[in-house]
Amino acid sequence: MPIIVNLNVMLDKREMKSYELADEIGITTANLSILKTGKAKAIRFSTLEAICKALDCQPGDILEYVDV
Amino acid sequence: MRKLVILKSLIDFIWFITCLPLALLALVFLVLFLLNAEVLTLAPWMDSLENSSEVIAQIYAVIVVVLIYVGIYCFYLFRKTIRYFMKVKPFHLDVIQNFNRIGNLLCIIGIVGGILVFLGRVVFESEIKINLGISPYLILVCMGLFFMVLSEVFKLAKHAKEENDLTV
Numbered sequence: 001m002p003i004i005v006n007l008n009v010m011l012d013k014r015e016m017k018s019y020e021l022a023d024e025i026g027i028t029t030a031n032l033s034i035l036k037t038g039k040a041k042a043i044r045f046s047t048l049e050a051i052c053k054a055l056d057c058q059p060g061d062i063l064e065y066v067d068v
Numbered sequence: 069m070r071k072l073v074i075l076k077s078l079i080d081f082i083w084f085i086t087c088l089p090l091a092l093l094a095l096v097f098l099v100l101f102l103l104n105a106e107v108l109t110l111a112p113w114m115d116s117l118e119n120s121s122e123v124i125a126q127i128y129a130v131i132v133v134v135l136i137y138v139g140i141y142c143f144y145l146f147r148k149t150i151r152y153f154m155k156v157k158p159f160h161l162d163v164i165q166n167f168n169r170i171g172n173l174l175c176i177i178g179i180v181g182g183i184l185v186f187l188g189r190v191v192f193e194s195e196i197k198i199n200l201g202i203s204p205y206l207i208l209v210c211m212g213l214f215f216m217v218l219s220e221v222f223k224l225a226k227h228a229k230e231e232n233d234l235t236v
Contacts, residue, residue, distance in 0.1 A: 031236045041234040
């Protein structure tokens with residue numbers, strides 16, 4: 001998929017662990033893992049909003065379009 | 069779920085009371101018939117064996133028995149599919165494949181059965197009869213097509229479910 005999820009990069013920048021983010025935004029670590037590994041087919045606006053709020057970033061910092 | 073339990077019980081009942089004995093009887097009939105073609109004169113649907121050659125009648129009987137076995141196999145597949153429904157796994161890949169296989173086989177049984185009956189009348193009774201109304205063979209083909217459509221619907225549903233599962 002040409003959409004890359006840079007969640008790992010943002011988590012490293014914020015020095016935050018995956019389970020901490022999952023806890024904060026209220027999703028399971030399994031679902032967060034799906035998102036991080038790029039297996040996710042879609043992301044809800046509410047989840048994106050929660051991630052942006054927790055990591056204090058913009059959607060563009062997490063999602064990136066790469067032309068393949 | 070109660071309806072599913074009733075369906076499963078009925079399917080099991082038909083399987084043990086009809087399908088298994090039928091499979092055995094068909095095999096016994098075929099062996100007897102291949103040994104002695106006179107056995108077929110007992111069958112009410114074919115009492116003019118003297119008009120046809122024994123070999124044609126034997127080939128005819130083999131095809132009929134094969135069709136019976138294919139029908140039983142369809143029933144077996146349906147029974148297997150019901151088990152997935154009982155386990156609440158309706159979107160399993162096997163369900164889609166089984167429905168498609170059942171559909172294909174039912175269509176084959178319907179078409180081959182229809183042709184066989186038509187040719188049987190021509191060869192054994194020397195008459196040409198075309199039934200334009202509802203016939204069991206036409207219903208079988210319709211059921212086959214229905215199962216194929218059902219398979220396609222389940223394929224779409226599986227895709228939708230996967231997408232839903234992978235939405236975070």
